[in-house]
Amino acid sequence: MTAESRRIARVLLDSPLPQLDRLFDYALPAELGDVPIGVRVRVPLRTAGRVIDGYVVEIDTEDDADRPLSEVESVVSQVPVLPERTYRLARRAADRAAGSASDVLRLVIPKRQVRVEKAWTSDAPTPVPADDAVTSASSLIATYDHLEEVLEGAGRAAVEAIPVQHRGEPGWTALLASTATRMLAAGRSSILIVPDHRDLDLLLAALGSLVPPEAVVRYDSRQTNPDRYRSFLRSLEEAPCIVVGNRSAVYAPVRAGLVAVWDDGDPLLGEPLAPYINARDAALLRQEQEDSALLFVGHTRTTDVERLVAHGYLQDVRAARRVMPRVILSTPQEMDAPTAQRMPSSAFLSARNAASEGPVLVQVSRPGFAPSLVCAECRAPARCAHCGGPLGAKHRGAVPVCAWCGRGARAWTCPTCASTKLRLASSGSERTADELGKAFPGVRVIVADSAHPVEHVADKPALVVATRGAEPLAEGGYRAVVLLDGPRMLQAPDLRIGEACLRWWSNAAALAAPGAPIHLVGVDGTIARALATWNQSGYARAELAERAPLHMPPAARVALVEGSAAAVGRALAALQELALPSDAVLGPVPIESDDYPPRVRALVRFEYGAGVKVAATLRAAVVAEAVSNRRGKGKSTRSTLSVRLDILDPEL
Numbered sequence: 001m002t003a004e005s006r007r008i009a010r011v012l013l014d015s016p017l018p019q020l021d022r023l024f025d026y027a028l029p030a031e032l033g034d035v036p037i038g039v040r041v042r043v044p045l046r047t048a049g050r051v052i053d054g055y056v057v058e059i060d061t062e063d064d065a066d067r068p069l070s071e072v073e074s075v076v077s078q079v080p081v082l083p084e085r086t087y088r089l090a091r092r093a094a095d096r097a098a099g100s101a102s103d104v105l106r107l108v109i110p111k112r113q114v115r116v117e118k119a120w121t122s123d124a125p126t127p128v129p130a131d132d133a134v135t136s137a138s139s140l141i142a143t144y145d146h147l148e149e150v151l152e153g154a155g156r157a158a159v160e161a162i163p164v165q166h167r168g169e170p171g172w173t174a175l176l177a178s179t180a181t182r183m184l185a186a187g188r189s190s191i192l193i194v195p196d197h198r199d200l201d202l203l204l205a206a207l208g209s210l211v212p213p214e215a216v217v218r219y220d221s222r223q224t225n226p227d228r229y230r231s232f233l234r235s236l237e238e239a240p241c242i243v244v245g246n247r248s249a250v251y252a253p254v255r256a257g258l259v260a261v262w263d264d265g266d267p268l269l270g271e272p273l274a275p276y277i278n279a280r281d282a283a284l285l286r287q288e289q290e291d292s293a294l295l296f297v298g299h300t301r302t303t304d305v306e307r308l309v310a311h312g313y314l315q316d317v318r319a320a321r322r323v324m325p326r327v328i329l330s331t332p333q334e335m336d337a338p339t340a341q342r343m344p345s346s347a348f349l350s351a352r353n354a355a356s357e358g359p360v361l362v363q364v365s366r367p368g369f370a371p372s373l374v375c376a377e378c379r380a381p382a383r384c385a386h387c388g389g390p391l392g393a394k395h396r397g398a399v400p401v402c403a404w405c406g407r408g409a410r411a412w413t414c415p416t417c418a419s420t421k422l423r424l425a426s427s428g429s430e431r432t433a434d435e436l437g438k439a440f441p442g443v444r445v446i447v448a449d450s451a452h453p454v455e456h457v458a459d460k461p462a463l464v465v466a467t468r469g470a471e472p473l474a475e476g477g478y479r480a481v482v483l484l485d486g487p488r489m490l491q492a493p494d495l496r497i498g499e500a501c502l503r504w505w506s507n508a509a510a511l512a513a514p515g516a517p518i519h520l521v522g523v524d525g526t527i528a529r530a531l532a533t534w535n536q537s538g539y540a541r542a543e544l545a546e547r548a549p550l551h552m553p554p555a556a557r558v559a560l561v562e563g564s565a566a567a568v569g570r571a572l573a574a575l576q577e578l579a580l581p582s583d584a585v586l587g588p589v590p591i592e593s594d595d596y597p598p599r600v601r602a603l604v605r606f607e608y609g610a611g612v613k614v615a616a617t618l619r620a621a622v623v624a625e626a627v628s629n630r631r632g633k634g635k636s637t638r639s640t641l642s643v644r645l646d647i648l649d650p651e652l
Contacts, residue, residue, distance in 0.1 A: 035056060219244065
């Protein structure tokens with residue numbers, strides 16, 4: 001460095017403002033010494049007249065020492081919390097979603113914990129799994145065709161998990177734990193992504209029998225701030241490890257040799273905060289960047305993954321010897337009988353016989369006793385006289401209570417027919433347990449839902465009434481499974497309700513013991529046949545083919561543009577320069593709200609090949625609106641335009 005040159009740092013500011021989503025040049029004063037890339041710094045923001053946090057992304061020198069630059073005020077910590085690979089991933093993910101890199105990094109980098117940082121040393125020993133654990137993992141991997149080739153060749157695959165338990169563990173946890181163990185033995189890190197804490201605990205238990213505890217790094221929203229920061233610092237080390245966590249763990253700063261996502265259709269893998277990136281999309285971007293192996297594991301196949309399989313981007317991996325659960329569908333006579341009950345005789349007899357030997361699972365759609373009530377005479381939905389909310393009952397004979405305002409309706413009268421009698425419109429988990437308890441005298445009834453979480457049940461006679469997704473793991477598997485409320489589940493106004501139901505039913509069926517009967521009640525058609533033949537990928541292909549002519553996701557990408565009519569109009573006008581098809585834009589339509597000016601919403605459908613240009617154009621529109629609002633005198637500085645890409649279930 002010559003006398004006329006100076007060091008500069010290019011800093012990414014930790015700010016949600018879209019106009020600040022770029023690198024800013026700051027001079028590095030000599031008294032700061034060597035400043036590593038990736039450290040936290042404090043820098044002045046002249047336009048706001050204050051000091052702001054940021055991350056050093058690049059260090060450079062320049063000869064133009066006369067260029068006016070503000071100086072870095074201080075280095076917060078010498079720990080490089082933002083490696084270059086993590087910044088590139090956050091930048092790519094944000095650009096794809098028309099968002100800010102700082103919003104992505106806010107999910108990745110925890111708040112600094114000084115005591116944890118001072119106690120941290122970056123020389124962790126390299127964990128090595130035992131030889132017998134590696135042998136066991138390899139033998140399980142070998143039961144899947146071509147899976148070993150995918151792992152060794154850094155390939156990409158959609159893996160159909162075997163729907164049975166493996167040595168007392170769910171088959172999918174044994175599979176993920178085995179692949180991570182294999183990677184650890186080769187000296188490479190793995191990232192295992194699961195939707196919720198129940199899946200996380202099951203996967204941690206499976207890993208506990210294969211790898212040393214110091215090899216596992218947990219990313220969990222239930223962790224305390226110090227524990228979370230401690231896990232983050234461990235993932236910065238060069239020693240390989242296995243990161244296990246929820247959706248944000250996909251950004252963990254390890255050098256990953258494997259990224260595996262379990263049950264990618266679960267909505268919990270979609271980030272609810274801007275820029276709303278799904279863990280599946282982030283995993284795909286990461287695999288492209290790092291050339292690691294990528295696995296999407298599930299009992300079912302989402303249309304998103306099936307599209308990639310159809311294009312040859314993902315390899316279809318299945319077990320060498322397929323295991324198909326024994327699914328029994330309701331007969332046409334049972335479904336059409338005028339006296340058809342909620343549980344037909346065949347399912348009832350099967351459950352009664354199985355309950356004498358071990359646990360029986362009954363899946364229902366809703367928790368509670370009676371989620372909704374209707375008029376006993378005209379069947380009109382019972383509504384609260386004060387706010388119009390739906391009325392429900394906590395138990396039989398209870399006073400109806402409004403689900404919105406909580407008021408009791410002691411003297412309810414139907415506004416349609418003036419009747420004062422109410423009828424239970426649907427049965428929740430508690431009411432179903434009440435009914436089955438009377439039908440199965442002497443058998444223990446267990447309720448498992450959000451209000452009554454149950455993780456495991458013993459291998460003893462019992463009836464387990466569980467809501468979808470809350471089914472506990474049974475020791476040795478359930479002796480029978482009854483899937484109720486299928487027609488009601490399929491009535492939800494959701495573009496993806498078919499594949500969602502198939503996922504719920506398949507995951508429940510996978511909890512059954514080998515050869516145990518699984519009764520799907522009241523459902524027929526292609527979705528019932530897909531479950532009975534265990535051909536979920538075929539159902540996904542059919543769904544994808546139906547959506548393609550309509551340009552609905554995932555056959556096409558969809559962007560949601562929302563804001564004032566003027567702001568949305570300017571954004572849509574900018575998109576016209578991209579020569580999108582004439583039917584690409586749906587709307588705008590007004591949004592019912594108290595905002596001023598009134599807000600409107602529009603959908604933009606576009607092909608994947610146009611994604612880069614569409615995202616950049618919409619992002620530029622957001623930045624322009626934010627700058628315009630900030631310059632406006634006497635106006636709100638809140639942006640009047642918001643953009644969200646990759647809407648999974650578009651509706652206007």
